[in-house]
Amino acid sequence: MSLTSSPATERRVAWRVGTVVGVQQETPRSRRITLDVPGWPGSLGGQHVDVRLTADDGYQASRSYSLASAGEGGVIQLAVDRLPDGEVSPYLNDVLAVGDEVEVHGPLGGWFVWQPSASAEPVRPVQLIAGGSGVVPMVSIIRTHVQAGDAAPFRMLYSIRSPADVFFREELAAAESAGLLSTEYVYTREAPPGSTTPAGRITRERFAAALTPAEQEPTVYVCGATPSSRGS
């Protein structure tokens, strides 16, 4: 068998140039970045991209970022937590500006996706478990769910340092108000004023109470920072 590239392979491995069309402070330590990527093939809820930066001297660095966006259209959205001692995330948070170009490779991650069930299929509940910026792929899954208006019950357990650190706050609240999502927030460092539950890491009991029971056979998605990217 000869090793040649097919049009499909070329599509899969393509790096595309995206232009920054929006930057917005997401939380005190993170930023929402919107990119216009001509030729973008669309993505499913839960997928991610690799972003590659090239310095003037040719040095390159690439990192993976989840897509908060999903579906058709050439505009994609990321949300990047700033690691003070990191190489790429401080640049994306502090330097990248509207009009700048970055290279984008994807969508990637066909194993971490959610799609609405076809009408003949039984509805399966969805349990999302997110820590910090790990909520970003969950947002694209939630957006897909809200857009489809499908009947799957959606629950999310979201562990975050403090109320100020909640990503996509308004959108999550809107999905809650519409009855399309139920979120249990776990604040690890600072609880909201008046909260009866003190800040702290989640306990086994609270974890069990917050999750969809296994007998309901939920589809479960878990995403959170790794120890090296947790920051201070």
Ligand SMILES: Cc1cc2nc3c(=O)[nH]c(=O)nc-3n(C[C@H](O)[C@H](O)[C@H](O)COP(=O)(O)OP(=O)(O)OC[C@H]3O[C@@H](n4cnc5c(N)ncnc54)[C@H](O)[C@@H]3O)c2cc1C
């Ligand atoms: C599939 C996927 C999706 C992701 N999605 C997101 C997302 O949506 N949002 C998001 O914010 N992040 C996301 N990430 C994490 C992201 O890819 C980067 O890892 C993150 O932004 C940090 O990159 P950095 O270049 O700033 O830090 P890096 O320079 O890579 O450093 C990361 C950490 O490692 C430490 N470190 C670096 N080099 C060394 C060394 N030699 N020895 C010891 N420690 C070292 C640094 O001090 C820092 O704390 C995702 C990762 C994956 C794999």
